[in-house]
Amino acid sequence: MMTKKEINRLMGIEPTNYEQENKNNMAYWFPLLQMIRMRIPDTILIHTGVCNLAPMIDNKEIPGLDLFIERLRSAVEEIGLPCFLRTGMTSAKHGWKDTCFIESSDKKYLISHVYRLVEYSFMANIIGLPLDFSIWAIRRMIPTYRLFTDFNEMPIAKERRLFIRDSKVVCNHPYWPADCFQRRHAEEKIKELQYLSVQDNDELKAMAEYVGDYFTGYWSVDFLQDDKGKWWLTDMAVGERSYHYPNCEILNRMNTESNKREEKNVGRE
Ligand SMILES: Nc1ncnc2c1ncn2[C@@H]1O[C@H](COP(=O)(O)OP(=O)(O)OP(=O)(O)O)[C@@H](O)[C@H]1O
Ligand SMILES: [Mg+2]
Numbered sequence: 600m601m602t603k604k605e606i607n608r609l610m611g612i613e614p615t616n617y618e619q620e621n622k623n624n625m626a627y628w629f630p631l632l633q634m635i636r637m638r639i640p641d642t643i644l645i646h647t648g649v650c651n652l653a654p655m656i657d658n659k660e661i662p663g664l665d666l667f668i669e670r671l672r673s674a675v676e677e678i679g680l681p682c683f684l685r686t687g688m689t690s691a692k693h694g695w696k697d698t699c700f701i702e703s704s705d706k707k708y709l710i711s712h713v714y715r716l717v718e719y720s721f722m723a724n725i726i727g728l729p730l731d732f733s734i735w736a737i738r739r740m741i742p743t744y745r746l747f748t749d750f751n752e753m754p755i756a757k758e759r760r761l762f763i764r765d766s767k768v769v770c771n772h773p774y775w776p777a778d779c780f781q782r783r784h785a786e787e788k789i790k791e792l793q794y795l796s797v798q799d800n801d802e803l804k805a806m807a808e809y810v811g812d813y814f815t816g817y818w819s820v821d822f823l824q825d826d827k828g829k830w831w832l833t834d835m836a837v838g839e840r841s842y843h844y845p846n847c848e849i850l851n852r853m854n855t856e857s858n859k860r861e862e863k864n865v866g867r868e
Contacts, residue, residue, distance in 0.1 A: 640738045
């Protein structure tokens with residue numbers, strides 16, 4: 600019988616790189632951002648501890664669930680409503696008001712949001728282990744200037760994704776590609792969403808490079824603009840595991856260069 604590894608190789612599926620996956624977890628990057636006093640929303644991280652949430656998706660009873668939800672509830676009350684909920688790995692943002700947007704500290708309401716995030720974590724990695732959901736974050740909501748709503752009432756505001764490599768910004772993209780939305784929006788709104796002033800560009804570059812001094816290698820860093828124009832760092836991920844515009848010239852140049860390096864190495868064998 601073929602092993603899972605052999606099946607994946609045959610299907611062209613890359614094996615999960617768990618070292619890289621762990622770096623995407625908030626448990627890895629959040630404490631360091633806090634230590635260097637980056638502008639990040641107030642956040643309480645909670646570990647599930649002995650409570651294993653996985654059997655939730657089979658509607659099984661979860662020992663310790665009440666205590667875990669009680670810890671979440673007290674964090675929600677400390678941060679204040681509404682607030683943002685995610686696991687260390689994902690927010691299932693496309694489900695917004697049923698997933699990461701929290702406007703009540705009611706026990707049943709919190710359980711239903713936790714359930715959706717656990718379910719999403721299984722679906723997000725159907726070919727391997729589910730995304731880790733042992734770390735949960737309750738975050739203060741950043742008030743934004745919403746241009747429109749999409750994805751189950753999510754307010755869409757100006758947001759950027761910068762890629763840094765060895766402390767240097769390599770590129771800076773709008774977080775939301777123009778064609779990613781579920782609903783149609785006026786062209787001027789999309790243009791405004793994707794516009795970045797020189798001043799904002801300089802500010803983001805400085806913030807990302809500062810982060811780069813503490814995170815070696817290749818990273819993506821996401822920033823959300825608040826309703827006063829200030830930028831907040833919301834999310835990070837290892838560069839190789841981050842959505843990157845396929846038509847990005849810099850990405851394509853990097854890929855060609857690394858292909859050339861690989862070809863050279865093959866030639867040497
Ligand atoms: N504290 C917050 N206040 C307001 N909106 C937020 C907050 N945190 C996140 N968001 C919104 O939710 C989106 C998803 O959040 P986040 O990046 O934490 O989740 P993710 O699942 O890791 O996303 P990605 O797919 O970019 O990796 C953000 O891009 C932003 O629009
Ligand atoms: Mg992320």
